[in-house]
Amino acid sequence: EVQLVESGGGLVQPGGSLRLSCAASGFTFSYYAMSWVRQAPGKGLEWVSYISSSGNTIYYADSVKGRFTISRDNAKNSLYLQLNSLRAEDTAVYYCTRLMTGFLPFDYWGQGTLVTVSS
Amino acid sequence: EIVLTQSPGTLPLSPGERATLSCRASQSVSSSYLAWYQQKPGQAPRLLIYGASSRATGIPDRFSGSGSGTDFTLTISRLEPEDFAVYYCQQYGTSSWTFGQGTKVEIK
Numbered sequence: 001e002v003q004l005v006e007s008g009g010g011l012v013q014p015g016g017s018l019r020l021s022c023a024a025s026g027f028t029f030s031y032y033a034m035s036w037v038r039q040a041p042g043k044g045l046e047w048v049s050y051i052s053s054s055g056n057t058i059y060y061a062d063s064v065k066g067r068f069t070i071s072r073d074n075a076k077n078s079l080y081l082q083l084n085s086l087r088a089e090d091t092a093v094y095y096c097t098r099l100m101t102g103f104l105p106f107d108y109w110g111q112g113t114l115v116t117v118s119s
Numbered sequence: 120e121i122v123l124t125q126s127p128g129t130l131p132l133s134p135g136e137r138a139t140l141s142c143r144a145s146q147s148v149s150s151s152y153l154a155w156y157q158q159k160p161g162q163a164p165r166l167l168i169y170g171a172s173s174r175a176t177g178i179p180d181r182f183s184g185s186g187s188g189t190d191f192t193l194t195i196s197r198l199e200p201e202d203f204a205v206y207y208c209q210q211y212g213t214s215s216w217t218f219g220q221g222t223k224v225e226i227k
Contacts, residue, residue: 035216044219044221045156045158045164045207045218046218047215047216047217047218050214050216059214059215061215095163095164100166100169102151103151103152103154103169103170103173104152104211105152105154105166105169105175105209105211106154106156106164106166106209106216107166107175108166109163109165111163112163
């Protein structure tokens with residue numbers, strides 16, 4: 001069974017930093033590209049960042065470019081998102097997702113971790 | 120960036136009725152890269168349809184997707200009580216992914 005378990009969320013002040021982690025199991029992690037998707041309270045879904053299976057190709061949404069860094073450790077079956085220079089508008093549930101090969105939708109999602117940016 | 124506009128925003132229906140949800144793109148989208156998701160309160164989204172018309176693993180055949188170019192449709196043939204939820208369309212194009220704003224299917 002595919003499982004994605006996020007951790008690392010919490011309350012942080014504006015301008016602060018946080019590191020999110022996602023532990024993957026139930027599939028060969030190194031074969032799949034991964035992404036982070038977020039959802040602000042009561043709002044819709046927003047794609048945040050993508051990393052290829054090898055980690056060689058990375059993309060970011062314009063809203064987080066230069067502030068967030070995605071990475072992965074295939075030996076540890078883990079995905080990460082470093083969040084720097086946080087703003088109130090970054091407050092959201094952050095979901096770790098796996099991308100289906102070929103068609104590239106997000107075929108598996110974690111339960112999410114809440115990041116709250118507030119003073 | 121391609122913008123996806125979903126309609127209607129809210130769709131009040133009764134169990135057993137047919138639901139038709141629309142997703143319109145600001146420019147042409149490859150059908151291969153159009154997907155639909157279901158989200159229930161307090162839960163993560165679940166992939167329903169990918170490639171515009173292929174059902175994801177375990178998705179009942181009352182869910183179907185169609186369309187091409189800029190107009191795509193998700194149809195739920197007969198609503199079951201568990202189908203009342205928010206539905207999002209999503210596309211991939213040129214190193215980015217975008218979602219529609221969602222359609223809430225609610226009990227009439």
